[in-house]
Amino acid sequence: MRRACEGDAKAFGRLYDEYADRVYAFARSRVDSAHDAEDVTATVFLKAWEAIGSYDDRGLPFSAWLFRIARNAVIDEYRRKAHRPIPTEDPPETGSTAEPADVATIAAADGEQVRTCVRMLTDEQAAVIAMRFWWDMSIKETADTLGKNENAIKALQHRAIRTLARLLQEGEHDGA
Amino acid sequence: MVRDNDLITDDLAEVLGKAAEPLNGSARMRIRERVMAEVHTGNRSRLFMLASHRFAAAMTAIAMLGGGVAYATERSLPGAPLYGLKIAAENAAVAVLPPGKLENRLLVTIAARRAGETAGLARRGSEPKVLDDSLGMLREAIRQATPAEGTLGEDEAVRIRERGSDAPTRTREAIDEAVSTPMRQTTPADEGTGGRDGKNDQPQTGDSADGPKADIGTQPGTADRLDPAQQDTAEPNATEQSREMNGNPGLR
Numbered sequence: 001m002r003r004a005c006e007g008d009a010k011a012f013g014r015l016y017d018e019y020a021d022r023v024y025a026f027a028r029s030r031v032d033s034a035h036d037a038e039d040v041t042a043t044v045f046l047k048a049w050e051a052i053g054s055y056d057d058r059g060l061p062f063s064a065w066l067f068r069i070a071r072n073a074v075i076d077e078y079r080r081k082a083h084r085p086i087p088t089e090d091p092p093e094t095g096s097t098a099e100p101a102d103v104a105t106i107a108a109a110d111g112e113q114v115r116t117c118v119r120m121l122t123d124e125q126a127a128v129i130a131m132r133f134w135w136d137m138s139i140k141e142t143a144d145t146l147g148k149n150e151n152a153i154k155a156l157q158h159r160a161i162r163t164l165a166r167l168l169q170e171g172e173h174d175g176a
Numbered sequence: 177m178v179r180d181n182d183l184i185t186d187d188l189a190e191v192l193g194k195a196a197e198p199l200n201g202s203a204r205m206r207i208r209e210r211v212m213a214e215v216h217t218g219n220r221s222r223l224f225m226l227a228s229h230r231f232a233a234a235m236t237a238i239a240m241l242g243g244g245v246a247y248a249t250e251r252s253l254p255g256a257p258l259y260g261l262k263i264a265a266e267n268a269a270v271a272v273l274p275p276g277k278l279e280n281r282l283l284v285t286i287a288a289r290r291a292g293e294t295a296g297l298a299r300r301g302s303e304p305k306v307l308d309d310s311l312g313m314l315r316e317a318i319r320q321a322t323p324a325e326g327t328l329g330e331d332e333a334v335r336i337r338e339r340g341s342d343a344p345t346r347t348r349e350a351i352d353e354a355v356s357t358p359m360r361q362t363t364p365a366d367e368g369t370g371g372r373d374g375k376n377d378q379p380q381t382g383d384s385a386d387g388p389k390a391d392i393g394t395q396p397g398t399a400d401r402l403d404p405a406q407q408d409t410a411e412p413n414a415t416e417q418s419r420e421m422n423g424n425p426g427l428r
Contacts, residue, residue, distance in 0.1 A: 009212065009215045009216055012215055013208070013212055013215075016207075016208055016211060016212075017208075020199055020204055020207065020208070021196075021198065021199050021204075022196075024197070024199040024203075024204075024207075025196035025197055025198075025199070028197040029196070029197070034197075034203070037197075038203055038206065038207055041199075041207050042207050042210050042211055045207075045211040046211060046214050046215075049211070049214070049215050102188075103187060103188045103191075106188060106191050106192065107187060107188070107191045109195075111194060111195040111196075111197065114191075114192065114195035115195055115197055118195070129192065130196075132189075133189055133192040133193050133195075133196070134192075134193065134196040161188070
């Protein structure tokens with residue numbers, strides 16, 4: 001990390017190897033095509049390279065710092081493509097607690113179905129899903145990255161799971 | 177696996193974890209090549225930028241050390257309109273220099289300037305508070321110029337003293353004392369309270385924390401800000417020596 005921050009290209013290549021999967025997974029869950037997700041992934045690492053000299057490991061963990069770049073790159077991609085608005089409003093909740101049925105619904109879906117529904121989540125909900133489940137970040141790290149408190153992240157995660165389950169259920173019904 | 181798993185089951189974490197679309201090998205390599213090609217190109221730019229930065233720092237330092245700053249600015253005293261520019265130029269020069277001999281030399285030059293300023297203010301008959309503030313700035317500059325683990329070198333001490341050598345006796349003694357007994361080096365408790373460690377914090381003159389004010393020490397009517405017992409010593413026509421001897425508690 002230190003060497004990458006000092007401009008060592010080889011060290012930065014190792015960071016790419018370590019984080020490429022996570023960046024791509026998040027990008028792919030937010031954009032429509034694999035090609036666009038590759039573009040976003042490349043953009044994220046190029047922006048990270050440009051800014052890595054200013055990264056301070058006494059602050060955010062590197063993963064949190066990189067995720068912020070990834071999230072901004074996704075938002076930029078949305079704007080560039082202008083193919084659909086960025087979902088920012090939380091859809092109304094249909095329940096107040098995480099139901100075992102939600103878990104069953106999500107577990108029954110395949111990866112592509114889940115990703116399709118994650119694309120329909122709000123920016124923050126999708127970010128929480130990605131950070132918590134794909135980037136393996138703690139509640140606190142997620143909170144720090146999004147600039148929220150831990151309770152807000154727990155609530156956001158709860159809404160994201162509930163919404164995801166609802167969208168999957170609606171998809172099943174539509175398919176039927 | 178997901179930590180802080182208070183809202184979801186491990187099953188859900190596993191299911192969602194598997195929903196992440198994997199980056200296949202060829203795409204991974206394709207993106208990597210693209211990124212690293214830019215990185216290597218950027219490396220050359222970075223080296224150029226680094227060289228440019230060092231060149232700029234060196235030029236700034238040379239200008240400072242060689243007296244390249246505009247004459248009027250360089251000669252300005254605390255309270256003068258150009259004094260802020262002088263301090264800003266010094267701070268900029270210190271900020272861009274890497275730690276080392278060049279920076280130390282610059283810091284000693286700055287300390288010598290503060291001594292010259294203090295002497296100039298004393299010769300001019302500035303009021304006690306202005307002189308005290310100027311001495312405070314001198315002490316701070318000396319502290320900055322003194323190595324963390326050591327003392328000010330003899331040559332450096334001489335340089336600073338020489339700039340204050342034409343001051344009236346009391347002020348010259350105060351300058352000598354400041355050089356001989358520099359303040360302690362910065363401790364964690366000092367951080368944020370000023371000094372060049374912050375790269376842009378310079379002790380201000382008196383109540384001019386947000387910038388130098390015009391001719392604090394020479395404005396007519398400033399004597400009414402002194403203690404009544406001192407007012408007679410701040411008469412405009414008093415001699416420099418008597419002003420200094422009687423009107424500046426900080427120099428006694």
